[in-house]
Amino acid sequence: MIRPDAPVLLDIRDLQAAVEDQPILKGVNLTIRAGEIHAVMGRNGSGKSTLSKVLAGHPAYTVTGGRVLYKGENLLEFDPEQRARIGLFLGFQYPVEIPGVSNLEFLRVATNARRAEQGFEELDTFAFEDLVRERLAVVQMDPAFLERSVNEGFSGGEKKRNEILQMALLEPLVAILDETDSGLDIDALRIVAGGVNQLASPDNATLLITHYQRLLDLITPDHVHVMAAGRILRSGGKELALELERTGYDWVDQELDRLAAGGQEAGRTPVEVG
Amino acid sequence: MVATPTAPTSTGRAGAGDAAWLATLAGAPLPSRRQEDWRFTDLKALTALEPQMITPADPLAAVDLPAGLERLSSSSAAPWLGQALAATASAEHWPVLLNSGASAAQACPLLALRVFGAAGSLDLHLDAGSTAGLATFRLLLVLEPGSSLELLLRPSSSGPNALSLVSEVILAPGAELKLGSLAFGTEESCLFQHTAVVQAAGSRLDHTAVAGGWGLARLEPRILQRDGQAFSRLRGLQVCRGAELADTHTWVRFDGPEGELDQLHKAVADDQARSVFNGAVRVPRAAQRTNAAQLSRSLLLSDRARIDTKPELEIVADDVKCAHGATVSRLQSEELFYLRSRGIASDQAAQLLQRAFCEEVLRDLPAAAASHGPLLTLLGRA
Numbered sequence: 001m002i003r004p005d006a007p008v009l010l011d012i013r014d015l016q017a018a019v020e021d022q023p024i025l026k027g028v029n030l031t032i033r034a035g036e037i038h039a040v041m042g043r044n045g046s047g048k049s050t051l052s053k054v055l056a057g058h059p060a061y062t063v064t065g066g067r068v069l070y071k072g073e074n075l076l077e078f079d080p081e082q083r084a085r086i087g088l089f090l091g092f093q094y095p096v097e098i099p100g101v102s103n104l105e106f107l108r109v110a111t112n113a114r115r116a117e118q119g120f121e122e123l124d125t126f127a128f129e130d131l132v133r134e135r136l137a138v139v140q141m142d143p144a145f146l147e148r149s150v151n152e153g154f155s156g157g158e159k160k161r162n163e164i165l166q167m168a169l170l171e172p173l174v175a176i177l178d179e180t181d182s183g184l185d186i187d188a189l190r191i192v193a194g195g196v197n198q199l200a201s202p203d204n205a206t207l208l209i210t211h212y213q214r215l216l217d218l219i220t221p222d223h224v225h226v227m228a229a230g231r232i233l234r235s236g237g238k239e240l241a242l243e244l245e246r247t248g249y250d251w252v253d254q255e256l257d258r259l260a261a262g263g264q265e266a267g268r269t270p271v272e273v274g
Numbered sequence: 275m276v277a278t279p280t281a282p283t284s285t286g287r288a289g290a291g292d293a294a295w296l297a298t299l300a301g302a303p304l305p306s307r308r309q310e311d312w313r314f315t316d317l318k319a320l321t322a323l324e325p326q327m328i329t330p331a332d333p334l335a336a337v338d339l340p341a342g343l344e345r346l347s348s349s350s351a352a353p354w355l356g357q358a359l360a361a362t363a364s365a366e367h368w369p370v371l372l373n374s375g376a377s378a379a380q381a382c383p384l385l386a387l388r389v390f391g392a393a394g395s396l397d398l399h400l401d402a403g404s405t406a407g408l409a410t411f412r413l414l415l416v417l418e419p420g421s422s423l424e425l426l427l428r429p430s431s432s433g434p435n436a437l438s439l440v441s442e443v444i445l446a447p448g449a450e451l452k453l454g455s456l457a458f459g460t461e462e463s464c465l466f467q468h469t470a471v472v473q474a475a476g477s478r479l480d481h482t483a484v485a486g487g488w489g490l491a492r493l494e495p496r497i498l499q500r501d502g503q504a505f506s507r508l509r510g511l512q513v514c515r516g517a518e519l520a521d522t523h524t525w526v527r528f529d530g531p532e533g534e535l536d537q538l539h540k541a542v543a544d545d546q547a548r549s550v551f552n553g554a555v556r557v558p559r560a561a562q563r564t565n566a567a568q569l570s571r572s573l574l575l576s577d578r579a580r581i582d583t584k585p586e587l588e589i590v591a592d593d594v595k596c597a598h599g600a601t602v603s604r605l606q607s608e609e610l611f612y613l614r615s616r617g618i619a620s621d622q623a624a625q626l627l628q629r630a631f632c633e634e635v636l637r638d639l640p641a642a643a644a645s646h647g648p649l650l651t652l653l654g655r656a
Binding site: 056057058059060079080081083084085090092095096098099100101106109110113114117149150166170 | 607608609611612613614615616617618619620622623626627629630631633634
């Protein structure tokens with residue numbers, strides 16, 4: 001839902017980042033307002049997963065330039081845990097298995113960390129069980145998964161459902177979902193997409209990072225951005241994703257060549273199409 | 275609890291920092307770091323002790339014995355004593371000599387139990403207390419054919435002393451023993467815990483040893499499967515911080531075919547602590563079709579901590595399965611980041627991961643251990 005007067009939740013300006021001195025993000029610009037669903041598409045290696053990790057504060061990435069404002073505050077100043085507590089959520093492409101840590105306890109500790117930041121009282125074991133059982137319905141997840149270790153032995157689909165369950169519990173303002181569709185069969189994809197749609201509201205925003213159109217058949221984006229070589233090359237409406245599906249990413253190379261010939265600066269301003 | 279100073283030894287006046295009284299008690303000089311078995315084990319926490327003996331309270335006096343179990347007098351225990359030590363080649367081992375010498379020099383509780391039925395569970399607190407000196411315990415367990423017992427031993431110390439515990443266990447055919455040990459000390463205290471087990475065919479041993487907080491802890495479970503065809507499950511967990519040293523030397527020998535060993539040893543070392551594990555497995559020619567697996571996993575939490583871990587397999591039989599592995603790692607950064615990305619503070623995330631690491635072993639302790647809050651005691655100081 002696009003409302004030009006909706007408050008800006010996330011404002012990314014000329015963001016540059018590197019991993020082990022290798023520059024990956026080379027000036028990303030993106031503004032996300034409340035109520036919006038954005039999709040960032042691009043080939044492998046375009047920098048889209050790096051963007052999600054940098055926003056979440058992964059310690060392996062170093063921000064080398066630019067800024068990110070979250071509700072007007074400098075997001076990059078915060079530790080990963082603080083970013084989560086104030087309402088930023090990263091759904092992992094490869095959710096991590098943590099043997100020995102109970103999924104239920106993990107979910108409870110995480111939920112309470114977010115609640116404490118919001119000024120709500122912490123939930124005890126019983127109150128939390130009630131909440132989590134209600135939220136399980138969002139992703140049609142079997143309560144048996146609560147008793148297991150975090151993601152341990154979960155199938156690809158179960159891991160992604162567990163990610164959306166966390167999102168349902170943490171109620172983030174900005175949810176970044178990194179390749180949430182990867183490794184899912186069509187039924188699991190429907191369930192996960194259904195969960196994301198249920199959680200989207202006029203007050204929050206979603207950033208989908210994806211390679212394929214098929215997720216966007218189920219979650220309709222308001223804005224689509226194409227990333228290549230560490231920057232956003234093009235932005236448009238949902239039709240841009242359809243165009244990509246039709247034409248593939250070949251034009252990206254031509255565009256990059258053109259930019260290389262035209263100098264570094266050109267790429268920093270997204271080209272509007274559609 | 276009574277403390278009595280030892281008489282001055284023939285080598286002169288004994289005092290703190292002088293180990294002569296210990297050598298006299300043991301009838302043998304202290305182990306030296308030139309000996310392979312003691313290469314990594316600094317005994318300074320032991321040699322710093324006040325030269326006096328502590329007479330600890332009798333742990334069995336405080337409990338009601340369950341049915342299926344009886345306490346043996348010294349005279350009825352006598353024929354059994356020494357058998358398991360001899361069978362596991364540890365009668366001449368220095369910590370055993372010290373225990374024997376100290377027991378002879380001064381009455382120490384002999385905890386001798388005969389198990390003749392399904393005895394249920396027993397929880398024994400072996401406390402060296404807060405008095406300075408040396409406290410000695412001797413345990414004998416004789417399990418008759420088909421009998422079973424779940425025993426939790428809790429060696430503890432709250433002062434500058436050494437706790438010496440020698441246990442001998444004899445398992446008859448079909449006997450089942452779940453033997454847990456939960457040992458907590460202080461940075462001033464030392465633990466010498468030697469456990470010698472002889473298993474007959476068809477017996478089952480589940481032994482889980484957990485130690486934390488000792489200035490110096492040396493744990494030596496030694497198991498002989500006399501005729502093979504028995505099952506031994508060994509679990510170990512040692513947590514050391516500050517300047518603590520925890521050292522486990524295990525030894526398992528199969529003297530017959532078709533024996534099974536399932537062993538996991540875990541260690542956590544933080545600050546400038548030192549952790550040592552040596553796991554010997556002996557599979558002589560008679561032990562065909564032995565199935566043994568040993569895994570050592572260590573968590574290194576500081577740059578100044580040190581972990582030495584070594585499997586030591588000696589396999590002569592040719593038709594056997596013997597697997598071993600050792601890993602030393604830090605907390606996994608991807609696991610930490612995942613937890614932090616959900617709002618969990620980094621120290622709490624580290625704590626969760628350490629707990630998970632420890633729980634894999636703690637859950638194998640006898641059920642009675644839960645009421646003593648082992649996790650909190652092991653990691654609560656973090």
